Amino acid sequence: MASIKLKGDTSGEITIQAPSVAGTNTLNLQASSGTLATTAQASVGTKNLIINGDMRIDQRNAGASVTVNANSVFYPVDRLHTVGVGSAGVFTAQQVSDAPDGADKSLKFTVTTTASSGAYRFHYNIEGNHVAHLGFGQSWAKTFTLSFWVKSSVTGTYSGSFRNSAHNRSYVFEYTINTANTWERKTITVAADTTGTWLTDNGSGLKIIWGLASTSSGTAGSWQSANYFTSTNQTEWIATSGATFYISQVQLEVGTEATPFENRMYSTELAMCQRYYEKSYSDGTAPATSTAYTAGMSTLINGYTSSIYVLANTYFKVAKRASATMAYWDAAGNSGKVTYITGGGLSQVNNVSAVYAFTGSEKMALMNILGASTYNYCFHWTASAEL
Amino acid sequence: MYKLIRTINKVAPQVVIRTADNAFIPFDPANTDYQEYLEWVAEGNQPEPADE
Numbered sequence: 001m002a003s004i005k006l007k008g009d010t011s012g013e014i015t016i017q018a019p020s021v022a023g024t025n026t027l028n029l030q031a032s033s034g035t036l037a038t039t040a041q042a043s044v045g046t047k048n049l050i051i052n053g054d055m056r057i058d059q060r061n062a063g064a065s066v067t068v069n070a071n072s073v074f075y076p077v078d079r080l081h082t083v084g085v086g087s088a089g090v091f092t093a094q095q096v097s098d099a100p101d102g103a104d105k106s107l108k109f110t111v112t113t114t115a116s117s118g119a120y121r122f123h124y125n126i127e128g129n130h131v132a133h134l135g136f137g138q139s140w141a142k143t144f145t146l147s148f149w150v151k152s153s154v155t156g157t158y159s160g161s162f163r164n165s166a167h168n169r170s171y172v173f174e175y176t177i178n179t180a181n182t183w184e185r186k187t188i189t190v191a192a193d194t195t196g197t198w199l200t201d202n203g204s205g206l207k208i209i210w211g212l213a214s215t216s217s218g219t220a221g222s223w224q225s226a227n228y229f230t231s232t233n234q235t236e237w238i239a240t241s242g243a244t245f246y247i248s249q250v251q252l253e254v255g256t257e258a259t260p261f262e263n264r265m266y267s268t269e270l271a272m273c274q275r276y277y278e279k280s281y282s283d284g285t286a287p288a289t290s291t292a293y294t295a296g297m298s299t300l301i302n303g304y305t306s307s308i309y310v311l312a313n314t315y316f317k318v319a320k321r322a323s324a325t326m327a328y329w330d331a332a333g334n335s336g337k338v339t340y341i342t343g344g345g346l347s348q349v350n351n352v353s354a355v356y357a358f359t360g361s362e363k364m365a366l367m368n369i370l371g372a373s374t375y376n377y378c379f380h381w382t383a384s385a386e387l
Numbered sequence: 388m389y390k391l392i393r394t395i396n397k398v399a400p401q402v403v404i405r406t407a408d409n410a411f412i413p414f415d416p417a418n419t420d421y422q423e424y425l426e427w428v429a430e431g432n433q434p435e436p437a438d439e
Contacts, residue, residue: 202417323415327408336409356395357402357411367395384410386419 035257048262049130051272052079053148053250055105058095059279060382062286065094067112071119073386077107078273080250081386082122089115089238091212093122099248100149100183102261106248109212111238119215120238121160121229124250125387127275127321128165128198128205134254136164136198136206146188146208147258151246152177156235159220160210162190165203167227169196172220174231183246187258193223202321204387208252212245213238274318279382287382293331293339293348297378298366313365316383320361324383328354328366331378338366338379354379361385389424393437403434 003017019025057078066076068084068091075081076093084090090113099106109122135141152158155177163170171193175186199205211230218228237243249261264272270283279287280296291297298314316324330337332350339350356367364383389412390404402411403424412420428434 322417323413325405325410325412325418325420326402327410356392356400359402359411359413384420 035259046262046264047253047259048251048264049126050079050124050250050252051276052077052269053248054099054103054261054263055080055095055107055248056266057270057273059273059277059283060286061095062284063095064286065092067092068120069113075277075386078277079386080107080122080124082109084120085115085118088118089113089120089213091120091238096246098151098246100151100185102263103149103248106149106151106246109245111241111243114241115213115238117213117215117236118238119229120212121209121215122212123210124208125204126206126208126252127387128200128203129321131198131205132200134192134206136192136200137194137196139194141192141194142254143189143191143256144252144254145256145258146173146190146250146252147185147261148250149183149185149246149248150175150177151181151183151244152237153180153242153244154235154237154240155180157231157233158211158237159231159234160208161218161228161230163207163209163227164193164196164198165205165207166197168225169193169198169223170218170226170228171223172218172228172231174220174233177235181244185249185258189256189258195223196225210247271318274316275321276386277382277384278316278318278320278324280314280380287327287380288329288333288335290333291331291380293341293378295331297331297339297380313363314381315363316361320383320385321387322385323360324364324385326357326359326364326366326381326383328357328379328381331380338377341376341378352377359383389427389434391434391437393439400437406435 003015005013005015007013055077059078060075066074068074068082071086073081077095082093092110094108095105096108157176159174161170161172173188209229211234213236214230214234216229217232220231251261330339330350334351337351338354340352341348354366358365388406390406392400402413405412
């Protein structure tokens, strides 16, 4: 068996070894610079553990801007959510077409009302089922790499953190925006935590925060028994009126290298998002939009006589990670209402109340008391099982 | 804010209504909306009673 050893300038070496069987084989390398993946990395299959990392899917808003003005959860795109601070700074978040080379979309944040500091940030939570192989809390825990493209009008040190679901273990990371209004790729490599409790089921297995201002700050670079969001060096992006911050091509993968972003098929990415959120509205139509009752609404045919309840079952396209929260609208976009259609003249009546629902991870059912023979009931819905 | 729903045809409610968006939240411990509801109740709040 022949081999070649390449020694580094200071320490370490790599051995390139020929197979110990007869035959001549040729290994062709690409005529470009780059890094070869090894079996230590998931070079094939789904290597990127982030869903919708390129911000292409926005089922909730269809590209419209979201105003983050309260200490609540907002989803400007699928899977990634923001949290604001009530009665203080305000910013917007929106899917836009300004993106780094090789991407089509990014998520843009814009300050509309300034604040000096605070818990302004955005999150991504990875399901435990999808990070079990990283070995969090185990002696064999693996090293992983987070990479993403960012662009901001405010330069300086930014930070974020990795946390467990119990919020009692966290690792603060830092990165630098070197040049204003210029796309830059950032990479964060971390050895997964070998202690603490980390979920490997349908709960949050790993939580990631990107800070937009300082809050709950700690020292960067090590796992700590604390619930840190940002570092003590975090730039107060929220303090600049009109400041912008873009992010796209977020990727988290096993190993020490930030390999090129994994571009998945749109249909695959959408289906992956639908494990956490799904809607009856057409792709590109935001919930609560007025539509024709024929536009894909869930329908119960032949409602029954009054005083008898009728039930409409709807099966999800993708099973949810948990029983889903169900919101629904009539054809006119009235929240918490259904539409019924009289059988004879196809007359449409909106704003009809429903009274009960069953929801699960694979289907849901809406119950109505205002049934009458020959009536057809229909409604639009969303099913949310976000982390 | 939240609102309870009444028992119908002897079927005990399996959901609670979130009044902000009229959404039905299932009683599933893994559902984060339900977790928020439980935290809200633990803070001493009470949901509106069900319609008769």
